[in-house]
Amino acid sequence: MLVSHQQNSILKHESLLVKFLTKYLSRVDSDIYFAKSSRCVTHSFTKTATVLSMANDGTLDALPVVGLAHNDDKKIPRKRVYAWAFWDWATQPFNTVLITFVWVPSFLTSTFFLDPDVVGTAGEEVALGQLAANLGAGITIAGLLIAFLAPVLGQQADRTQRQKLQLMIFTGLLVLTQLGLSFVQPGQEWFWVGVGLIAIGSVFNEIAGVNYNALLVSVSNSKTVGKVSGLGWGFGYLGGIIALATVVGLILSGVLQGDSALTFQLVALGCTIWTVFFVIPIFVSVPEPKTRQVGEKLGLWGSYVELGRSVKRLYKEARPTFWFLLASAVYRDGLSAVFVFGAVIAGIVFGFGFTDLVIFGIALNVVAGISTIIAGRLDDRFGPKNVILVAVFGLVACTTAVFVLVDLGTPMFWAVGLILAAFVGPAQAASRSFLARVTPAGREGEVFGLYATTGRAAGWMASLLWAVFIQLAGNQAIYGLLGIALVLLVGGVMLLFVKAPARSPR
Structure with a gap:
């Protein structure tokens, strides 16, 4: 994907993006990155509960910002913020190019991996369906591994204050996984190698993401966490767009051949180079969070015992955080399903071909990226809970509208799809912001690990109801x-029933 003569183009895209974001943020320089705290924030669960119980003015209806308060009286260099955000940019092609739009749907689950005697026969469709089912099994196993490993690894990173080190390790493993995909050959004997690499890459990506999210407290404060979180999501979307557009451009121009296995091997290699190139800034410019030491490192079993205690403490002493983890697990499963099954609806119901689907995906990511960056300002002004609620109920309206207005055809699907995309990114970014605001200092990795785990634990709901409604409707996908x-x-x-974190005075 990224041959040598493409490097200058990538650097130009990076420069233009930074210039745009610099202009966007310049109006609020002192307010955003050089803000000072106007109130004192407690640093422990117990003291937080005491502050809430003593509040008598009605303004502290939830946990205040905690870990973020360490930066309220410090200058946060803009370079550090951009360096943090570029990790999203660097790793997004694994999801956008390799899993969602190119490598998996057009290579791994295609006729490249079928018995040649089946291709072109009546059994081809069934055989392709079996490939998709086997891929699903691999991804399910990966999800279970994430659910078991993410919280304890995050907890251990907190205890040793090594979130950045863990981020480096698991990002490196993700890079090696992407490199491995470039060696996958067509043929039945290679199929499970591809599935295994995609599955384990998902594990590495998710666990790296836990530590990346925990580093949010190193690049933001109680007044800017929403903007910075939105910036990261926006960088991710825009990075995915440029990577995907590069692949499509090379294929449409004839430089790469869409029916050649070599093309997909080069795409995987290109994604590897992309990730290596753009992850460098975060490891150079972003420090470990400066928080208190929480305890000695535990073994694996001890970590699970401590995890149980942590969940119990979370319920008793930080109930808004506990209930938010549960609520977000449900609606985040719906967010994921929107993109996963939206592509299925586009193909089956509205007749989108491969090129149509990729162009549609680029458009959705453009809208989602821009709306996410803009919504970051709304997050800090109106609070993350309000942003999430508007986005989630907006998504409910959009998905229902596609169902009701299906007879209006492709123009309607395009219009509603773009509106829908404008809600997805803000909901994701504001969710991360919400959690950062209610996470106690020194426990960022543990809580964000629980965030990943609860999301995986609820990951069956949307897909199950998707299948149930289709079955009840006689296999009509639109249902x-x-x-x-x-x-x-x-x-x-x-x-609606989760108390919002108190917002810092502007």
């Missing part, structure tokens, strides 16, 4: 949208 809408609705209603 699956009602299942997704229901999951989003339940998650949104649950969030």
Whole structure:
């Protein structure tokens, strides 16, 4: 994907993006990055509970910002913020190019990996379906590994104050996984190698993401966490767009051949180079969070015992955080399903081909990226809970609209799809911001590990209801949208009852 003569183009994209974001943030320089705290924030669960119980003015209706308070009286260099955000940019092609739009759907689950005697026969469709099912099994196993490993690894990173080191290790493992994909050959004997690499890459990516999220407290403060979180998501979307557009451009121009296995091997190699190139800034410029030491390193079993105690303490002493983890697990499953099954709806119901789908995906990511960056300002002004609620209920309205207006055809799907994309990114970024605001200092990795775990634990709901509604409707795929809408609705209603974190005075 990224041959040598493409490097200058990438650097130009990076420069233009930084200039745009610099202009965007310049109006609020002193307010955003050089803000000082106007109130004192407690640094422990117990003291936080005491502050809340003593508040008598009605303004502290939830946990205040805690770990973030370490930066309220410090200058945060803009370079550090951009360096942090570029990790999202660097790793996004694994999801956008390799999993969602190019390598998996057009290579791994294609006729490249079927018995040649089956290709072109009546059994081809069934055989392709079996490939997709086997891929799903591999991803399910990866999800279980993430659910078991993410919280304890995050907890251990907190105890040793090594979140940046863990981020480096698991990002490096992700790079090696992507490199491995470039060696996968067509043929049945290579299929499970490809599935295994995609699955283990998902594990490495998710665990690295836990530590990346925990480093949010190193690049933001109680007044800017929403903007910075949104910036990271925006960088991710825009990076995915440019990577995907590069692949599509090379294929459409004839430089790469869409029906050649070599093309997909080069795409995987290009994604590897992309990640290596753009992860450098975060490891050079972003420090470990400066928080208190929470304890000695535990073994694996001891970590699970401590995890159980942590969940119990979380319920008793930081209940808004506990309930937010549950509510967000539900609506985040709906968010994931929107993109995963939206592509299925586009192909089956509205007749999108490969090129149509990729162009549609680029458009969705452009809208999502821009809206996410803009929504970061709304997050800090109105609070992350309000941003999430508007986004989630907006998604409910959009998915329902596609179902009701299906007879209007492709123009309607394009219009509603773009509106829908404008809600997805803000919901994701504001969720990370919400959690950062209610996470106690020194426990960022543990809580964000629980965030990953609860999301995986609820990851079956939308897909199950998708299948159930389709079955009840006589295998009409459009009815699956009602299942997704229901999951989003339940998650949104649950969030209504979660107390919002107190916002810092502007």
